[in-house]
Amino acid sequence: MHITKLLPLFATAAFAGGIMHNTNQSTDFVRNFAQDASISNSAVYYNPAGTAFADDGLFVSVNSQTVWQTREIETDLLGDYEGESFVPVMPSILLNWHRGNFAVSGGFFLIGGGGEAKFYDGLPMIDQLISAMITAQSSANPALAKLAAAAGISNPTDLFSAKFTGKQYVYAWQLGASYRFFDMFSAFLGARFNYADNAYEGTMKSSIDNETLNALFTKTLLDCEQTGWGITPIASLGFHYKKLSAGIKYEHNTSIEMETDTEEIDATVAATMPQFTDGAKTDNDLPAILSVGVSYAWFDWLRTGIGYHHYFDTFASYPNDKQDDLDGDENEFVFGIEADIVEQLTVSLGLQRTLYGITDEYINDLSFVTDSWSIGGGLAFRFTPKFQVQIGYMETIYEDYKKKEATGITKTYDRTSHNIAVGLDFKI
Template structure:
């Protein structure tokens, strides 16, 4: 049981992706993505991220873009575990977390002079949200739910209820500063080389407080109450005496086990608290190619795997967990990414695009070697269309299918990935000859992932979790050229 409670607190290291993309990568960094999605063959300012080799086919001059997005997400976990009925009377509990990022900015810049284009961007390239679970999670509560059962087995008959004040809040942000250069090799062909500096800033705060039970069927009382502590100590002393004076080996084991159970309950009655920040950095090399001829444009980009470790800066660690000691480093690689896209001009006022993303998740080292529980990398399939309704306005829409290749051992209530369909639509308005306003709305429909276990969270009792999410993003941005 003690091990189970420690595992529950270890679960505080979470992944909080708020945007579209892979397990640790945000792909919606520009409003054009939100309202079109398939931007992997772009030759506009958003190509700084989505297709940097395509910048060779922009007009000469400076190009700037500033974007702001607001993202709101919920995560819902329905946990079924029989002992949970001791707190509320229902073996199935709904744990809901709210994640929000009210304002996430991004800045793009490019300067094109004949065959050369120099570009840069600053954006939140991973994470970006804060998740709060006001009632904790099943992985927290399942360990506590066993305490009444344990007490009932060692003579405190009638103990069948518990209470706990559980809370978890976490945030994860990866800031990315990208710089690179594009060269137009021929009239139809260009290449790009660049790097992105990534800085990780995570924070986690969680606790389990005021653990109480209805001892012997009476009123709820804290397990740290002096009278309860005295009863537990008396019971342990009695079991120790019986074990020492047992007449048979079987009796000796029986009473020694009872004594150990009481000790475990005592050890895990105190509040559990953790307050930890994590920081780290890594560099992502990026290369790209683009081919443009007539009405067709094809773009390809490859981002190399980013070697990255994060270091703990711990303020509170009540159980002195080794993984959270101040200064400890944890692997946090950003997976390599291959993107490819095609755009075709159907009419002078109508364009369509398709795209493909593959994240090489199995090559990226993660905490507790979670990459070993990924069957294959993430695959994304995108399509979009844009229509010029008049000389100064465009409307567009697109969709994305995201399929994760994670297995049961990867999924937990603190960090899970659910395959989804995303949709976006919006408009662009030419406010002036050199200024454009983009607005968009983007949402994601997630499926459900069912995880059934014969040994729920290491308890030895069967249980199950059902994971799902919701996601909505609003965006507005301004593109300017001079």
Template sequence: MKHQKIVIAAALLAMATTSQAGGLLTNTNQSVAFNRSFAREGAISIDGVYFNPAGVVFLGDGVHISLSIQNVYQTREITSSFSVPAFANTPYEYPFKLNGGAEDGSKFYKGKASAPILPSFQVAYNKGNWSLQAGFGLTGGGGKATFNSGLPSFERQVSLLPALINQQLPTFAQLLGQQETPATSYSLQSYMSGQQYDFGFQIGAAYKINEHLSVFGGARFNYIYNKYQGNITNISANVGGNNQNLYNYFDDKVKALTEKATAYQTKAAEYQAQAAAATDPTTKAQLLGAAQQFAAGAQKIAAGADKLSSSKELVKDRYLDCTQRGWGITPIIGIDYRTGKWNFGARYEFTTKFNIENDTKRDDTGQFQDGVNTPNDLPGILALGAQYEVKKNLRVMASYHYYFDKDARMDKNKQRDLAHNTQEFLAGVEWDVTPTVTVSAGGQRTLYGLGDGKYLSDLSFVTSSYSFGFGAKIKVAKNAHLNVAYFFTDYSKFNKQYDGEIKVGTQSIATKNTDIFTRTNKVLSAGIDIDL
């Protein structure tokens, strides 16, 4: 794998995608009915405005409304370790051990993401052979993800500082003429929060060709809003038994070196003046020699101060406050066919190509310049489904989702690092226990094409997963049903091993890295369906 190049100033962005039950950038949990049975593309229901829009026309004449509220809680978990071959057999070979890491050199990072209220609605007006439809939901992202202790990529560069400081101590000692003690540990304060929202408003119309076949055409307007705030502050190291803020530590050294260089320049000028006044050739030569010696010393010390001043800039506090916005329109087509106890549905969403633009209030990283546009395409989706009526009160269903991720442009074309497009396999069952109570359950298998993991970083990652859900639909009025559901996702662990290269100033240091990624996801939801 090619080297990953990182600098301290470029580690302040995390993609925060919550409530994701679909592909890389897509939320498919657009109704409570989905959360309790998953496979909805073959169902005839009001939530079909999203899942099977062509089938909604078979609901009959009238107005059909569905409102859903979801509560989502997620975590992102990273176990990261790395070693520095150049520091082998020294205390600095496994740098994370210098700041609370485990004996094997690894360190655990956990981010929390939540969306207390994630709303969606679908509405359809059916008359004769026509169905006019509209829907709204967060079709991507939602909520806020926070890493209160930063991320591995934040800390890797900082963790090298004790070793790098110790390399410079002899120079400090020589230039300042004082004893310097080794650096033995480091610390920092870092924080990252990210929000990512894709607000989707969909409109369209379905037409019933005959009692068996219907078609749909429509579009979804997508408005993207992302906000990222982060910082790296108080980068410190234990030097001489005291925890030192390195910016202040280097600043003090720079001032001491500058004062010493000024004193040497003053001395050189004094000897130069004395040499000019001397009449004895031997004395004159000695004074000129002393002047040159002090001038050379001043020049050497000043050069050291300049170099140290550059190092000081690498460890100053850094902040990021960036908002991104963009929009795009997704054309959607669908078809539904029913015969006997079977119903078949299909939906195709075209790849949506658009950019998001940076609105940057502060960027100490130099990576998110104000006004810059970044590709942020939404992948196309092919969704197929079928439902079979085993009995009048028992239905089974299955669906298949295929996401065209590799056709969707991403920042730095990272979609090219995917091994294949995302696939999902879904199944569910519904049982009408009584005329007023329906219970259901379902499952989903999501397979991402992550390949060797180049696509993944601690800034943004997903892993393949299993999701399981269950719930009920309860008739609460003649024309209204209450839906409740709970689902959770069991994510696999992805072990990414790769060679890295950390650049600190002009120095590049090779590393051996391992990141183990996983997540958790829990969703509780409730909603109501109304027929008028």
């Protein structure tokens, strides 16, 4: 087990999208994943060049999502471990000002992380690490071994309970401009400023009512925060003619170096995870993304769209060179359909397939995402031509991933994810 590679990616991929990215940045997406050719308010993030096809005026989209997830690790020797994450509010704001052939757009997003994951019963790798530490101490300290034997304890994991909490937020502010030419083509150039803020806390507590054991096994293992920033250059091309729209977007790799501010760290943790010592610096890039999409209005009331996303994970710099443990980049395929039931009401449905380049070397207790299917749906109601309310729900179904470690322990990884989104769109 490569202990030094475990913690840095703990709270990533909290929502939809890549290993490091959140792509659920509007209610439009939650109810219809095929937004890559959008020319509505969601184009600000998904198809920036498409903002040039808007009507004149200022368009505002305000969205909030509530997300709840579980992460489960089943082991054949250590038992089962479950973590949970709940994010009551995940905001995003999209703005587009259009006049003539020109548009200026921008927004605020949580482009990565956005939540806090809690493992109240610890994690297998933490139990393994502490157990190894206890075994070594027992060998060097016969008195400790006698105390454990007197308490009827033969398994080191029965001496303590541990818990771990990790959170990550990557705040992003985007700004750019688009221009429409030859009526049906458009281009966009812009950038996004990203500020990353991670925090990790691990504690252990003695399970035995004994002063000596309490002193040894009740302590803080880790309490630290990491911060860093980076800039993402963005380019996009769009096409719109009658019933057909298309878009292509490229986000360049975002280089982010995280600096660690450590309040407390156990000596054993510091020795095995030096990246969490005070002042340590760690790479934590957001990989480049290429997305393409097409949408078509079959009738005035019926529209469909498809899209493809490629995340250049193997070209990014992840903590402790985790990208080298992948066997390929991530690929994502989306489909969406929406219909106007009546003039004011639109219903929609979306489907997404996500395929990661995950390997046994990459996946671990604190950083695991697996291939998945996502389904979403919702509705939009237009009170007036200038004001719309949206609501959507999406669920991601992850495939189990099983691996056997060199220690002989077999682990099965699984996750669940659900979120509800509400959005307000209006024109000024």
